[in-house]
Amino acid sequence: xxxxxxxxxxxxxxxxxxxxxxxxxxxxxxxxxxxxxxxxxxxxxxxxxxxxxxxxxxxxxxxxxxxxxxxxxxxxxxxxxxxxxxxxxxxxxxxxxxxxxxxxxxxxxxxxxxxxxxxxxxxxxxxxxxxxxxxxxxxxx
Numbered sequence: 001x002x003x004x005x006x007x008x009x010x011x012x013x014x015x016x017x018x019x020x021x022x023x024x025x026x027x028x029x030x031x032x033x034x035x036x037x038x039x040x041x042x043x044x045x046x047x048x049x050x051x052x053x054x055x056x057x058x059x060x061x062x063x064x065x066x067x068x069x070x071x072x073x074x075x076x077x078x079x080x081x082x083x084x085x086x087x088x089x090x091x092x093x094x095x096x097x098x099x100x101x102x103x104x105x106x107x108x109x110x111x112x113x114x115x116x117x118x119x120x121x122x123x124x125x126x127x128x129x130x131x132x133x134x135x136x137x138x139x140x141x
Contacts, residue, residue: 004048011041 014034022030 001052004045007041007045011038014038
């Protein structure tokens with residue numbers, strides 16, 4: 001990029017300092033000679049520009065290849081999740097014990113014991129519950 005800027009500045013200087021004054025003086029030989037020199041500078045600018053474009057195109061190709069790679073990895077990951085998640089759910093479902101002994105019924109009984117307090121059914125033979133002691137009255141004193 002710096003070489004292109006230097007060559008462009010050189011070309012600008014050639015036009016300002018040599019070609020334009022030769023045109024104003026109507027000196028055709030100088031105009032033709034300077035034009036040939038300017039054409040060499042333009043050719044070098046074109047070559048440098050083509051190199052720069054080639055580097056940019058190579059970077060673009062690398063970026064596209066990386067994007068394609070990321071897209072493939074992402075697609076494989078999504079496919080694995082779409083297949084794996086239902087299989088995991090099915091495995092968990094088969095592994096969790098079911099039925100009244102270990103299933104929902106036992107959990108409901110435990111939950112009702114917590115919410116409603118112990119009952120004869122849960123406590124077995126213990127049926128007594130704690131009662132608050134009576135409050136002393138003024139007449140008793």
